[in-house]
Amino acid sequence: MTIRKKLLLLPIFVLAVTLTTLPAMADLPNFTELAKKAGPAVVNISTQKKVAAPQQNQPGMQEFFKDNPSTPFDDFFKQFERYFGGGRPRAETERSLGSGFILSSDGFIATNNHVVEGADEIKVNILDEKGDYESYDAKIIGTDPLTDLALLKIKAKRELPTLELAEFSEVEVGQWVLAIGNPFGLDHTVTSGIVSALGRNISNNPYDNFLQTDASINPGNSGGPLLNLKGEVIAINTAIIARGQGIGFAIPSSTIKDIITRLKTDKKIRRGWLGVSITNVDPNMAKALGLKEAEGAFIAQVVPGEPAAAAGLLEGDIILKVNGEAVADAAELIRAVSALEPGSTAKFTVYRKDKNITVKVKLGERGAKDQKKPSQKGPRGKDSDIKGLGLTLGPLDVKSAQALGLKEIKGLLITNIIEGSIAARAELRAGDVILEANLTPVNSVKEFKNILKTQGEKRGAVLLKIVRQQQVMFRTMTLDK
Incomplete structure (x- = not known):
């Protein structure tokens, strides 16, 4: 075949490739209607709090001349400091922006705890039917720093648009998601992506259980919703990895439902307490103890006088289930126990000396002042x-x-x-x-x-x-x- 004939065939080949990719592109979702429908229920949150200004390095002029109070410049410096200050710290106003979304038409709003933590004043801005902003003073109903969730309330002038929380068990890796928020102060910015992973632990605290997404999340997006294609909230955007792009983390709707419901009722979160030190079961540990699978939470220490000790749990026990629900690892055990009411009795399925037993434990309350810490024991031998x-x-x-x-x-x-x-x-x-x-x-x-x-x-x-x-x-x- 001549070169000229080869060149004539090339455009046909390129056209064929282009045509075959068109059906795949047509399957991509269109987020237009979703953004229009969900947008009005997403709010901007602005906060103010008073903070002490940093101490200046230079002393005030009056302080500088304190050893010479009778100088002819004394009155001058007093006047100068009155108007311009003399190096003493002054209160400053610190402002921040975040996002949130409306849970109920009567004005309950979900956001992150870190968006409103320590705020002296909280303003919630909502779009009305004309596209103008309505501004409301917001009251904190309750917060939970450990899951970084907060519940706010405003007195609305009208019935507000709302967003529904999704059933998190239906969320799958790879599904399309839409984020709406206030990144860098740019209100109602919409970004799309997919669910990148579930159950992420970013070593923030024992309750880490994040959804990971590649939808763009930036400062100001905190507290905003992450939506599925039905317009339901599957998570609240919360954290990013600053050194990486397309790596954002959000709090699952299952956690939001649990915490928000409890904040509405009690205005604070009370968590169950077992009183043990635990670690994960790795394959080698499972092999050593005759356990078929590397699962459950291994009890490394039992705190004397706490619920686990009183119920007869022992060091070396492996907790496999709580109230019949399987426990995959130590973090899952912490979350399972914390979700239970202090004072309630829970059934623990425990692996001990090659067999499973059931131990009933009346739980204490995490964070109680009289809780004891794990004690340290000491040891002997032969050469x-x-x-x-x-x-x-x-x-x-x-x-x-x-x-x-x-x-x-x-x-x-x-x-x-x-x-x-x-x-x-x-x-x-x-x-x-x-x-x-x-x-x-x-x-x-x-x-x-x-x-x-x-x-x-x-x-x-x-x-x-x-x-x-x-x-x-x-x-x-x-x-x-």
């Missing part, structure tokens, strides 16, 4: 080299226990760890004290080796409870075959 593990165990005497800040002499002291060994890979260190192996106390090398032989070799892993710098923790050794 030996544990071949194959890269681990050397030494005696724990009174002197060693005192040097380590331990109150009790029990357990086995690790005196040496070989680099690259099984023990090193389990992040054990010289100076650690082993209290238990597979939840069984060990006070001699013989006891330790017996557990290695009877359980460790069979399961391929051993869970160790240790004390390090007066902190109780757990480490899992996976045993090479």
Whole structure:
């Protein structure tokens, strides 16, 4: 084929590609009607609060001449300071902008706690039918800093447009979403994207359970709604990663429903309290304890005198369910218990020594003043080299226990760890004290080796409870075959 013939065929090929992509483009959603319908229920929130001005580096003129009060310039400086100040801090007004949306026609509004936190004055601006703004003074009904939610109330002059909360269980990764807010003061800006992920933990606090989206979210979008194509609120826009584009986080509608309902009733959030220190169950820990799946929340410590201790929960128990609902990890357990009413009794399905049991616990209230913190225990041992593990165990005497800040002499002291060994890979260190192996106390090398032989070799892993710098923790050794 000649070059001329090849060139003649090229436009036909390009046209064919273009035509085949047209049907796919036609399937993209049109957000026009959704934006028109939802927009009036999205509000702008402006706040003001008084803050102390920073102390100036230069002293006031009158202060500078305080040692010479009789100078001829004294009256001049007094007048100067009266009008221009003399370096003393003055109260300043700090202003901020955010977003929110109307939950009910009588004026209840949802937003983020950080939008209104500490505000002396809150104004809510709402679009009327003509496209003009109506401004209202807003009252805080209640806030919950831990989930970053707040409920406001205004006295409206008319019946207000509202947005409905979606059923969050129906939200799926990849579905289209629309965000409406007030980014950088540009009111009612609309951006679109998809749900990027669910159940995100951004290490903000134990209640993190964010929806991630690539819809543009910027400062000022906080408190605004993230909508599905039905116009329902699936989440409240809350946080962004400043160093990345297209990574925004929003509070799920399931959390909004729960918190807002409780704020309406009690004006504050009361959370259930168990009184334990917990951690996730990893595959090696599950293997060591004979659990089929790496699931649930492992109890690392039980606080004496708190609800868990009173009900008989023990260190080493793995909580699998709360009131029949499965618990995937430690964070899910915290959320499940916190959602329960203080004083109520909850049923916990617990894995203990190769079988499931049920423990009933009457819950306390999180944040109560008389709550106790986890106590630190102390440890003892016998001298030996544990071949194959890269681990050397030494005696724990009174002197060693005192040097380590331990109150009790029990357990086995690790005196040496070989680099690259099984023990090193389990992040054990010289100076650690082993209290238990597979939840069984060990006070001699013989006891330790017996557990290695009877359980460790069979399961391929051993869970160790240790004390390090007066902190109780757990480490899992996976045993090479």
